[in-house]
Amino acid sequence: MASTELTFADRAAHRAWLASQAALPRGFRTGCARFDFVPAEVAKPAKMTVTLIALERPTPDFAAMFTRNAFPGAPILVGRRRLEAAALGAVVVNNKISNVCAPGGVEASEALCAETGRLLGIGADAVLPSSTGVIGWKLPVAQMLGQLPAAVAALQGASVLPAAEGICTTDLYPKVRRAELPAAGGTASIVGIAKGAGMIEPNLATMLVYILTDAAVPRAELRAALAEAVDASFNRMSIDSDTSTSDTVALLASGAAGAVDRAAFRAALARVCADLTEDVVRNGEGVHHVMRVRVRGAPDLRTAVAVGKSVANSPLFQCAVAGNDPNVGRLVCAIGKWAGANGLALDPARVRLAVGGTEVFAGGAFRLDEGKERALIAHFKAAELYASVPPADGLTFRPPVSWPPHERAVQLDLDLGAGGAEAAVLGADRTHEYISENADYRS
């Protein structure tokens, strides 16, 4: 869960806080170029941003994890090869089109890497490509190549915020998180940015996340630390159970701040990943409520995570949360469907369920009354980010806020009474705004 419990009165307050987090670690620069284009498949004007993240000097110390979806995008295929490269000097990212299963996709990604490398004076294999957006469409490669010089010209070393905005698609706001720790050369920082919003149930990697640090950490340790942090953060959330074809998390260490304590680095990295996970869920498409599902008493970690996700992904429970309706019967439905389908023998008499700290199930039966009903409704309402606003056209719901008002969550505590493993999973409700966003995403 987030290392902080922030509240924001308005968009300006949120922007000010983002700016306070956004100082780039030493050794990094970022730049963007935004332009209009027309996709080849649907003759309808669109906008794209190309974002560059560049190191002053290519570094051998980098790590990256990618989606396990069986139809990985072309940038994922190229990115997996980059893991073997001697050093990485830049990342080139575009939004709007994800370059997944598009004809000539790998060639398109490699062409972008080659031109980025040429402009920066490094090899194509020192450039990691990323794309996010519509699946199946072709990148407008010629136009993108033409925009790269503008992105290079925009490179600056002060703030990661332009890059955090450049990679967004349906995100309501950019996501930036930082941690600092002592280093041989003073203070080192770890700064992460994320693109999220939809098609989010990462499986061993996640959406687009870039984490930059000036700590000096060797490649092997960097990769181990990233795997550990990702498994405990991004891999334990779901907005809509749809594992993206483009999930990528990359961690680049410039080394400019010098060596750091290994345990302190792992802890700081874990915190940045957990904070970004919280941000991605809170800004999930149409999210009114974040849910934090804490599962205890599971026979093993895998089961704890799976039961938590079964609750987080239950359409019926998601809708109940959206309506501030504490229909807790749907909790046992969601736990029981996973247990039943996966052969987990649960003894209802040993299961205990609490919502917002209020016990609702024990000894094999629900324990409900009007007082608890009121307490549960109050808990749901306190965790609500916003209520739906009737749409102007009667049909198309849009979120009325473009910042996160607070970091509260619906707290679900599930004790399965079947072992000693535990895990927390983050999820979200299901709302009219999600439907409106996704019933016509490409328009």
Add this chain to the structure above:
Amino acid sequence: MASTELTFADRAAHRAWLASQAALPRGFRTGCARFDFVPAEVAKPAKMTVTLIALERPTPDFAAMFTRNAFPGAPILVGRRRLEAAALGAVVVNNKISNVCAPGGVEASEALCAETGRLLGIGADAVLPSSTGVIGWKLPVAQMLGQLPAAVAALQGASVLPAAEGICTTDLYPKVRRAELPAAGGTASIVGIAKGAGMIEPNLATMLVYILTDAAVPRAELRAALAEAVDASFNRMSIDSDTSTSDTVALLASGAAGAVDRAAFRAALARVCADLTEDVVRNGEGVHHVMRVRVRGAPDLRTAVAVGKSVANSPLFQCAVAGNDPNVGRLVCAIGKWAGANGLALDPARVRLAVGGTEVFAGGAFRLDEGKERALIAHFKAAELYASVPPADGLTFRPPVSWPPHERAVQLDLDLGAGGAEAAVLGADRTHEYISENADYRS
């Protein structure tokens, strides 16, 4: 898939067709009683219907299958014991409260069986109980017992339609399907009714389904035939991936029409189950489009069904279908997330995908252009049951029809190129009406 391709101009036409299907097989009577009550947990008036299905003589030839959810309702626990009973003479069903994990739930179900049996002159263990509705609340047992004489007084042997209506909850309309086949004593019929609408992804059984036949079929054969029919029908659909705690399908044979051919009976039973499955999906909560996902080229049947369900349950693809937006990239996302998470090695170059007969993916890449885009949109629109109507309060969407206008579906053909197994799965889109229905289901 449905054995028919019906269209209905309005509710009256649909009602007339239902009536034409509803003649009860010989040896059965049904009756209902409807009344007002106030749940103990939330002091808000509600309505309940108690429905009886009674045999003229208890029969040893019956079959029943129940949910595999790990938190089965009290009627499921009682029903499993009934499978060992010498004979079954009646089913007592209530809607509104499902009697799942409620204190004293089993005792409540047994009390209803005992009183039903007493009124009908049969033993309590010859009565199968069923309940559907809110999970966790207690049945108003005293009031229900007081209503049973009225339900018995209402018993009639002409039509199953009152019972088909009595078991509904959020269903827009009752569901009745029939098949006829030659029998020793003339013609035998198989008539099935179903309650569906939400919490629907049956796992080895389904929502509430009662199938009545006057064919004489021995218990063992009846149970084998039911298992086979259920596996190929109800177990291959999903409305919202939430496997209910109350799923029950029961098949009762009065024998009044005499012996039948075994293969003919299995075929007729399979047809009734397939038709009811189609009905349940088409009347799923908020459904605008039914999707029929046909998976071929799978390594085994389990994989074919699982991949089909991954597509049917993808929130993003569901929303795209709702919006008549042929965002076919989400198809590969949904296939690929299952394959990636379950270790199925897919070769994208061997995968072929078609939508409404239009090829969209082959040779490892999408094949899209503006002509195909138009064809896909036309196919989606032709399969649409209704479009959303702006709600009066700006927020609460209600379906504008209470009958199924047609039986068309969005046709998805997925050839995985990875084996010889195939299966068809039925699913539905995700709409504002589903959110409105379930954000405040209990109110």
